[in-house]
Amino acid sequence: EDQVTQSPEALRLQEGESSSLNCSYTVSGLRGLFWYRQDPGKGPEFLFTLYSAGEEKEKERLKATLTKKESFLHITAPKPEDSATYLCAVQAGLTGGGNKLTFGTGTQLKVEL
Amino acid sequence: DTAVSQTPKYLVTQMGNDKSIKCEQNLGHDTMYWYKQDSKKFLKIMFSYNNKELIINETVPNRFSPKSPDKAHLNLHINSLELGDSAVYFCASSQGRGPLYGYTFGSGTRLTVV
Numbered sequence: 280e281d282q283v284t285q286s287p288e289a290l291r292l293q294e295g296e297s298s299s300l301n302c303s304y305t306v307s308g309l310r311g312l313f314w315y316r317q318d319p320g321k322g323p324e325f326l327f328t329l330y331s332a333g334e335e336k337e338k339e340r341l342k343a344t345l346t347k348k349e350s351f352l353h354i355t356a357p358k359p360e361d362s363a364t365y366l367c368a369v370q371a372g373l374t375g376g377g378n379k380l381t382f383g384t385g386t387q388l389k390v391e392l
Numbered sequence: 393d394t395a396v397s398q399t400p401k402y403l404v405t406q407m408g409n410d411k412s413i414k415c416e417q418n419l420g421h422d423t424m425y426w427y428k429q430d431s432k433k434f435l436k437i438m439f440s441y442n443n444k445e446l447i448i449n450e451t452v453p454n455r456f457s458p459k460s461p462d463k464a465h466l467n468l469h470i471n472s473l474e475l476g477d478s479a480v481y482f483c484a485s486s487q488g489r490g491p492l493y494g495y496t497f498g499s500g501t502r503l504t505v506v
Contacts, residue, residue: 317433378423
């Protein structure tokens with residue numbers, strides 16, 4: 280069964296203090312690894328898709344990287360508006376589960392002034 | 393201009409009642425989903441429809457029945473509600489038959505069963 284584990288569960292940063300969130304996964308044939316951002320009371324918002332080990336994608340202060348076992352979401356010089364829960368998800372390709380995402384439980388990030 | 397809209401946003405009901413949640417998307421996407429998010433923020437897929445065809449039906453009690461009258465709408469009907477059904481239910485849509493280009497989620501329906 281596909282599994283996604285995110286760490287840490289919660290992270291508190293000072294504004295400008297860079298850090299990384301981790302997503303470890305076990306999947307039969309990775310088709311894509313996804314990062315989403317979820318604000319309180321809202322649905323998850325799509326950030327990135329990574330398809331193969333070594334791939335990197337950037338968006339403003341966020342950079343996502345992928346290896347064969349995990350993905351990192353690096354946050355450079357975060358601002359309070361980056362506070363949210365960041366969700367990682369995988370799409371498998373070999374077990375017939377190709378049409379769904381399996382999510383982790385997220386990292387709750389709080390950035391303080 | 394909401395891309396994926398769900399109604400109602402909040403739903404409080406008594407055990408044993410039957411309720412429905414509606415979802416509509418105006419993105420022209422082919423596939424729609426229902427996900428359940430529990431109190432620990434864990435999102436788990438329930439159902440998926442592609443052009444009105446059911447393509448994912450996870451292990452969900454048969455009290456839950458999805459219905460897709462057309463590819464822009466996916467509704468969720470729940471019979472005989474139980475306390476454990478309390479959660480946030482998200483509708484989502486994607487292009488093609490799967491999520492490779494990312495899902496677009498609705499804002500969720502918070503269901504509370506008392």
